[in-house]
Amino acid sequence: MIEFKEAAVVAPDTGVPILHPTTLTLDEPRITIIGANGSGKSTLARLINGLALPVSGSVHVDGLDTRKHGALVRRKVGFLFTDPSAQLIMPTALEDVMLSLRRVIRSKNERVKAAMAALEDIGLGDKGDVSVNALSGGQRQLLALAGVLTATPLVVVADEPTTLLDLRWKAHVGALLQALPIQLIEVTHDLEAATKAQRTLVIDEGSVVFDGDPSDAVAHYRNLMFRKTREPNA
Numbered sequence: 001m002i003e004f005k006e007a008a009v010v011a012p013d014t015g016v017p018i019l020h021p022t023t024l025t026l027d028e029p030r031i032t033i034i035g036a037n038g039s040g041k042s043t044l045a046r047l048i049n050g051l052a053l054p055v056s057g058s059v060h061v062d063g064l065d066t067r068k069h070g071a072l073v074r075r076k077v078g079f080l081f082t083d084p085s086a087q088l089i090m091p092t093a094l095e096d097v098m099l100s101l102r103r104v105i106r107s108k109n110e111r112v113k114a115a116m117a118a119l120e121d122i123g124l125g126d127k128g129d130v131s132v133n134a135l136s137g138g139q140r141q142l143l144a145l146a147g148v149l150t151a152t153p154l155v156v157v158a159d160e161p162t163t164l165l166d167l168r169w170k171a172h173v174g175a176l177l178q179a180l181p182i183q184l185i186e187v188t189h190d191l192e193a194a195t196k197a198q199r200t201l202v203i204d205e206g207s208v209v210f211d212g213d214p215s216d217a218v219a220h221y222r223n224l225m226f227r228k229t230r231e232p233n234a
């Protein structure tokens with residue numbers, strides 16, 4: 001259970017509001033977040049695992065305050081970035097997954113076995129010794145997901161996880177994410193993908209302006225964008 005209580009974020013240098021005080025309970029298995037560029041989607045997503053902290057109000061995950069228990073929260077909430085390079089830091093695929101397992105499995109041999117199994121599960125069983133830089137963008141996103149899943153999170157927050165992928169990889173990674181047996185909260189500009197959820201939030205200028213049925217949310221967002229295009233100062 002993820003709970004926002006009047007959680008607000010401001011730009012550190014200027015104090016300009018990025019997310020206005022927001023109160024939400026997020027407990028549906030599939031939630032999508034849509035909105036214009038710069039509207040505050042990533043900021044909201046980052047609040048969930050403590051990558052961003054509220055300047056006022058609070059965010060709790062499973063009862064843990066993200067401000068006080070960041071490390072514990074991050075074990076419960078896996079985060080998938082748009083660009084997997086942001087989270088792949090080891091030279092090879094196997095080493096990268098092993099790094100994600102370092103706190104979970106002490107024995108190196110066991111860690112190798114578990115990392116190999118994780119790579120097999122995600123379809124990268126033959127890539128263990130391959131340099132991360134030699135993987136395709138789609139393979140890198142799979143590897144990032146494998147790393148996230150090894151920590152057995154309760155929730156995966158994915159910030160535009162398929163934006164950089166071609167159609168084939170987008171479908172593949174999208175299907176894998178949909179099949180996860182845990183809660184998935186996905187920020188997306190793909191309005192078709194956005195409807196594959198129980199609930200969709202529309203963010204505009206740092207506020208949740210719609211929260212509900214995904215198809216209604218997409219219609220709301222289209223109207224909003226149409227109005228802004230016609231009346232740029234609205």
Ligand SMILES: Nc1ncnc2c1ncn2[C@@H]1O[C@H](COP(=O)(O)OP(=O)(O)OP(=O)(O)O)[C@@H](O)[C@H]1O
Pocket residue numbers: 011012013018035036037038039040041042043044
């Ligand atoms: N650390 C920061 N300092 C100053 N401004 C910031 C900071 N982080 C985000 N912003 C600003 O806050 C606003 C919201 O950013 P955010 O990344 O949450 O938007 P977004 O909806 O995810 O955008 P996009 O769809 O383009 O990824 C933007 O105007 C951004 O420039």
